[in-house]
Amino acid sequence: MAYDRYVAICQPLHYERVMNRRACVQMAASAWIGGILYSTLHTGNTFTVTFCAGNMVDQFFCEIPQLLKLACSDLNLSEIGALIFSACIVLSCFVFIIVSYVQIFKAVIRIPSEQGRHKAFSTCLPHLTMVSLFVCTAIFAYLKPTSSSASGLDPMVAALYSVVPPMMNPVIYSIRNKEIKSSLRRLTDGRLFANN
Template sequence: MYFFLRNLSFLEISYTSVTLPRMLANLISEEDKTISFTGCATQMYFLLFLGGTECFLLGVMAYDRYAAICHPLHYPCIMNNVRCTVMAAVSWLSGIFMSFGQTSVIFILPFCGSHEINHFFCDIPPVLKLACGDTFLTEIVVFIVALVFVTFPFVLILVSYLLIITTIMKMPSAEGRHKAFSTCSSHLVVVTLFFGTGTVMYLRPNSAYAPDIDKLLSLFYTVITPMLNPIIYSLRNKEVKGSLRRVIARMCFLNSGR
């Protein structure tokens, strides 16, 4: 679990670094807010690469929780070091190939007229809006690729949690059920936040594009979700909760002493 959490932490540090610094600079600055054609393509590539990788990584983490809860005695054999490394590597490589294909399909389109992107960063829907001519085929390709890369991890997560819930319900003690569920509740919250906003953004026709709503949704999966993930996972950790209680108790003691 901690091996995959290290991967997720590094991924989300990189994910926010792709969009957030530029976004903040544009919001603060009143002067030049332009981005080059190459810079826009590069930003979109890394955004899709890291987003696609996170989809698969969350799916792998769901399988890891399934192995830990449903097959606890065989867990060290099922999730050995080699298999964990291979799963993480496949997640990263999948994101690389998916983002390269998606970015190439979009940026070979001709762009004419207004070059003003009505968004915080170079995302697929606002950039497609700037393309000239018929973009129907491109939209279909983008939709199919996004559907495959969202559906496969989501099905893996769904099946894993159905098996986990079935196993938990068969446990004789309430304490055992609570302990088993608490080990995967953090992951379940993260999955809901990430897949919920990502599905609305990418699995819909371009004709349903609404700039204001998309800007709000984009903040969820580029800023709010990565910010909440450390808090969600840390608060499930006994050592972190113990340290937090000690800090609060010390602050209360100092305040009462005054």
């Protein structure tokens, strides 16, 4: 999506040529193939780990850090490799998004009209909001010290990053719709007047 916004704003005359059906299919296929390879790697590594700490996962879904808490042995080399591979994928996607948006913001700042700048920023804002929401909640979930957090907090943190961004996705993307805006205004105005 960052690439789509980049092409739409930085190369608007080439948009139809660059973002054609073939390019969209290639991007979608690469995302699906990458996800399948990523999950296959972790699933294969999970089958190589021996578990001895019981079978109760302190989570509402099987997550790799929770499974590793149940492992008898230390992290084996393949699991460390999988975690490094995961970090590289996440970091490369994040860097790609950041570089795309830096290019977009540089192009938007050069737009002479204020209305054009506003339109370009409003095009990018929903995607940037969703990426930021997901990244911030995932960082909060994965980069917190394990010893300082209570185990009861882990399911709430997992729900935060796995439920909140998808739930907010339609709200954030549809807030640009004029009908939705007017409905929200009527709803909030009606509630404000009802409370007074």
